Amino acid sequence: MTYTIPESREAAQAQDEHDILRHAREAFDIPEGTIYLVGHSLGPATHTALDALSRAGSFEWREELVSAWNTAGWFDLPVHIGKQIARLIGAGESEVIIADSVSVNLYKLAAAARPLAKSPTLIVEEGEFPTDQYILEALANLAGTDFIRAGRGNGPDTLAETGGVLVMSAIDYRNAEVRDIAAHESRAAETGGVIIWDLSHATGVIQLDLKAAGARLAAGCTYKYLNGGPGAPAFLYVSDTMCDTLHTPLPGWMGHARPFAFEPSYTPAPDIRRMASGTPPILSLSALSGALEVFEALDAGLIEDKARALGDLVIARVQAMGLEVASPLDASQRGGHVSFTHPNGYEVVQALIARGILADFRAPDTIRFGVSPLYLGFEDIWTAMEGLEDILTTRSWDNEAFRKRATVT
């Protein structure tokens, strides 16, 4: 579907009416009067997620008790959810599993990738998501290998020089810039390096085709655009071609070839289960699985198209207000949020929140508008931009009385 940038509220309404994705909104349970632009941080609740959560607690746990590990399918839930996510990232059904947090998964993948790369050197860019940097540096310290914190944008060159292991976000968490997975994988393959993709800000909002792009290892967050619930466990992707060479540094009973034999030595499961560790938090997993049902009938290409168009609308209006856009202007180079700056960014975001327009702020001056296409329409963005314009024009964020009020709420 081709979306355009509406130039009036009426045009925005008209585009919403013809939007193939408009029914997706009905799946969400968002409070009346809220325009939610923070889906890049925490996706909102869906009816299916809340229903699955309630069922897991009040029926499966309460009624079936420990038997639910079999009867309710808890034991297979990490693999089941992996299949739900696989479709969205262009992976095979056997290539994705849910386990732990993104941080822990990156650690597992990086440790396991070290012996497979030409050199065990661990690389991360200085602008990368902070935790990714901490994890790599700590792993290098423990394993006694070189760690390189490359300059911004220099990760791939450093990878080519060393043939090591690079952790890189597919979409930058600050400005939503997109990395070309296929191009980087192709170059890495030539030089013996291994890339671990952090898909946290990409999954569920841009079209990913990991298999076609030749991606081998990845991890990602499920509580942003996948709407899995606060702190929902992360996913982990391993290409089938690499799976049987991969040995986790955190082997747990869930990843054992024979989990119920209670053997003293670890034999990894032959498939992606080998990357699981301890018992996963089933209640949180259940909500996540429910949330993913919303994606079942949806096309990732369509989601991407709409996210780009919503972002284009934000950019057009922000630029008209004379603000500086920090995200790529070219929609094909941009993920699911738009970052722009204002010297009083914090106060402006507080003023937006007071009007029911939820956005977020990153120090020192960046405002981020997440444009998740499943529950946001063009008119929502239009309304949000009008609100922003009004706040800037009236400088209502500079009103002492308002600021006091905003602190209390």
Added chain:
Amino acid sequence: MTYTIPESREAAQAQDEHDILRHAREAFDIPEGTIYLVGHSLGPATHTALDALSRAGSFEWREELVSAWNTAGWFDLPVHIGKQIARLIGAGESEVIIADSVSVNLYKLAAAARPLAKSPTLIVEEGEFPTDQYILEALANLAGTDFIRAGRGNGPDTLAETGGVLVMSAIDYRNAEVRDIAAHESRAAETGGVIIWDLSHATGVIQLDLKAAGARLAAGCTYKYLNGGPGAPAFLYVSDTMCDTLHTPLPGWMGHARPFAFEPSYTPAPDIRRMASGTPPILSLSALSGALEVFEALDAGLIEDKARALGDLVIARVQAMGLEVASPLDASQRGGHVSFTHPNGYEVVQALIARGILADFRAPDTIRFGVSPLYLGFEDIWTAMEGLEDILTTRSWDNEAFRKRATVT
């Protein structure tokens, strides 16, 4: 309170009526007609846990959205729950935090303890819980240090010889044998070794006093006797005296001294938060926090007294049936479950389950009866033992028709 071993159903009833802990049972939401003897594997649901879960989903997440990290206290939940658990294990309020799984926590503690012990050698007994063995061996491989799988009961001697790091369960997962934490810590302190206690089968059923016993590091499970819900995240204990010397191998943004500054380098929080990694699964944490409310007014010594008496009753009856008890007969040496053997253990357990008496089986021949004192009374145990006796006497487990039926249910 002094409990006795009742010798008749009437005596069991009488003891239940005068039991100080009898009201604790009202907190639980266990299906009618079920006698639940699997609390050592998965604790049942409580009203407060289900309420907290529902509130976290339908109110905090749905209504407050991303703001709930502050308004609903999500950010502090791992530390808040740590305080709830601290009281139960004799720890200071600042010494416990919730994070990850037991496996991952043992890994973090063992890696962090290595530079603090006289030698970095990692030790675990061959009879230890399998995952604990896998984790230690994998850590040794990655860090390039010695790994010793000591013979059964030889862990402490090996620790004394090497001055390394030993992971040891406070209660054995098979037969519920209790380890003397204070004695082992005292010996370890003399020889420069460090012990990491796995409290999974101990917490919530025996009286632990970690501070008085000189315990320095521990991790434990929250979904067994603490009834936190399936796969509820684990806890981690670090004595205040050791906290600032401990550096996690899995540093995440939640453990940073300034988590919202997004600094490229890791500075650990000055307190127990430094052992946190990625974003925790809030929905599962919420249920856990609700479950722990049940313990608020209860005395751990009383819980231990009753668990011992319930176990004594199981043992008296099992021995009267001529079965072999695998657990310590001396209640002071035994945790919250009783293990005994039968050559047709699997079929016997299936027959029990068919009668609403839920127990578990471990290959090749071990039956485990968990005697969690908060929701089980002496009459429940009496009924369960009558059921067992009837099954053994009539050999109803050997009935082909029954076995077919049991497979279906």
